Amino acid sequence: MDKILIEGGKRLSGAIPVSGAKNSALTLLPCALLTDEPLTLRNLPRLADIDGFQHLMNQFGISTTIAGSRPEDFGRVMTLEATRITSSVAPYELVRKMRASILVLGPMLARMGEATVSLPGGCAIGNRPIDLHLKALEALGAHIELAAGYVRAIAPDSGLPGGRYSFPVVSVGATENALMAAVLATGKSTLHNAAREPEIVDLCNLLVAMGANIEGIGTSELVVHGVSRLHGATYKVMPDRIEAGSYACAAAITGGEVTLMGARFDEMEATVQVLRSAGVIVEQVAGGLHVATDGPLRPLTISTAPYPGFATDMQAQLMALLCKAQGSSVLTETIFENRYMHVPELNRMGAHIETSGRTAIVHGVEKLTGAEVMATDLRASMSLVIAGLAAEGQTQVHRLYHLDRGYERLEEKLALMGAQVERVGGD
Ligand code: EPZ
Numbered sequence: 001m002d003k004i005l006i007e008g009g010k011r012l013s014g015a016i017p018v019s020g021a022k023n024s025a026l027t028l029l030p031c032a033l034l035t036d037e038p039l040t041l042r043n044l045p046r047l048a049d050i051d052g053f054q055h056l057m058n059q060f061g062i063s064t065t066i067a068g069s070r071p072e073d074f075g076r077v078m079t080l081e082a083t084r085i086t087s088s089v090a091p092y093e094l095v096r097k098m099r100a101s102i103l104v105l106g107p108m109l110a111r112m113g114e115a116t117v118s119l120p121g122g123c124a125i126g127n128r129p130i131d132l133h134l135k136a137l138e139a140l141g142a143h144i145e146l147a148a149g150y151v152r153a154i155a156p157d158s159g160l161p162g163g164r165y166s167f168p169v170v171s172v173g174a175t176e177n178a179l180m181a182a183v184l185a186t187g188k189s190t191l192h193n194a195a196r197e198p199e200i201v202d203l204c205n206l207l208v209a210m211g212a213n214i215e216g217i218g219t220s221e222l223v224v225h226g227v228s229r230l231h232g233a234t235y236k237v238m239p240d241r242i243e244a245g246s247y248a249c250a251a252a253i254t255g256g257e258v259t260l261m262g263a264r265f266d267e268m269e270a271t272v273q274v275l276r277s278a279g280v281i282v283e284q285v286a287g288g289l290h291v292a293t294d295g296p297l298r299p300l301t302i303s304t305a306p307y308p309g310f311a312t313d314m315q316a317q318l319m320a321l322l323c324k325a326q327g328s329s330v331l332t333e334t335i336f337e338n339r340y341m342h343v344p345e346l347n348r349m350g351a352h353i354e355t356s357g358r359t360a361i362v363h364g365v366e367k368l369t370g371a372e373v374m375a376t377d378l379r380a381s382m383s384l385v386i387a388g389l390a391a392e393g394q395t396q397v398h399r400l401y402h403l404d405r406g407y408e409r410l411e412e413k414l415a416l417m418g419a420q421v422e423r424v425g426g427d
């Protein structure tokens with residue numbers, strides 16, 4: 001398994017391109033199931049999860065072709081053609097590796113009238129049930145069966161009628177599955193307390209480009225008027241606001257600066273406000289954001305929340321940054337029950353963090369020291385890289401496959417900022 005070696009203590013400075021958003025791409029890809037015409041997605045990030053999803057789509061008989069990108073380019077163009085679906089089953093051996101596979105349930109149900117998907121296991125950050133996905137699809141008229149570790153959704157012979165569902169908890173994935181099922185329903189569907197993340201807006205924009213009829217885009221009340229068919233489209237994936245925020249923390253913890261090319265200020269307001277409160281300078285510049293530091297980092301009290309609140313996916317990265325603040329910060333993780341896997345590893349690097357349930361107290365320290373650390377989940381891994389960039393000496397982050405799921409060509413982007421990093425194989 002690969003690991004990354006980081007020589008810390010260097011002030012970072014440079015400009016990096018922000019890649020296409022992983023959490024948008026993973027819901028745009030299954031939209032190919034909703035039409036028998038070609039769907040071309042541009043600005044797809046080169047990530048392990050995207051490769052995994054491509055393989056899953058091939059499993060259904062969907063042809064996928066990659067075009068238009070040179071090795072040195074960031075991002076790829078993929079055309080998916082679901083002319084004929086030869087299987088409506090997402091098997092365990094694929095789903096267990098990538099829980100986002102559950103996002104084929106809604107579109108497969110809409111296209112084929114039935115879908116069978118292995119139940120995703122939990123993951124490092126929590127048990128992550130899918131009960132809201134299933135309740136939403138039932139509300140739209142699907143019959144749901146659970147057997148032998150699989151979930152099977154079946155639509156009436158007359159087609160999915162559509163319906164109304166009010167989410168008791170804001171769920172990004174369940175909103176996405178419900179939307180992709182509702183667009184081809186025979187009637188109207190109303191989703192209350194729907195997720196409002198920019199990735200949901202990106203999904204709605206693609207569906208509308210394919211001919212869907214959706215009202216309330218960007219709000220928590222979505223109304224979908226089902227249509228009989230959708231056509232193909234060419235669509236550019238939005239930039240990754242979490243990747244951009246991660247590199248902002250990386251630059252800031254070293255007392256450096258970075259220009260994030262392609263970052264969208266209006267989709268990152270909570271992150272921008274939090275960084276500014278911590279004493280980081282964030283300015284909108286032509287085509288992106290500029291992040292710099294001017295003086296000590298200040299401690300914060302912050303809770304994660306659904307969009308437009310501070311994103312849970314930024315919590316670990318912010319925590320690493322706050323390890324160097326002058327004072328104690330209080331972080332509360334309200335979305336997932338076990339998203340502090342990075343804490344023991346950060347403490348091994350000299351941080352002083354105490355956790356109790358969903359709250360973490362981050363006591364700022366003068367210095368961090370490089371160490372051998374273990375990545376456990378995607379965002380925890382990035383927080384270790386961020387800490388390693390500021391630590392004295394060398395940090396080795398093992399199990400790099402966690403990072404490769406969500407950060408396109410990480411070491412190249414860090415090198416563009418002047419970091420001394422090296423990926424080494426096998427350990
Ligand atoms: C998406 O996961 C993202 N993943 C996550 O990003 C992100 O952390 C999360 O949304 C929250 O923003 C993708 O988009 C591929 P949820 P998702 O359904 O859809 C509970 C990353 O690091 N819940 O919004 O799985 C759930 O347990 C990843 O890029 C139910 O109880 O998240 C959690 O507590 C990690 N029942 C809360 O809702 C359900 O049926 C929010 O989960 C579904 C969710």
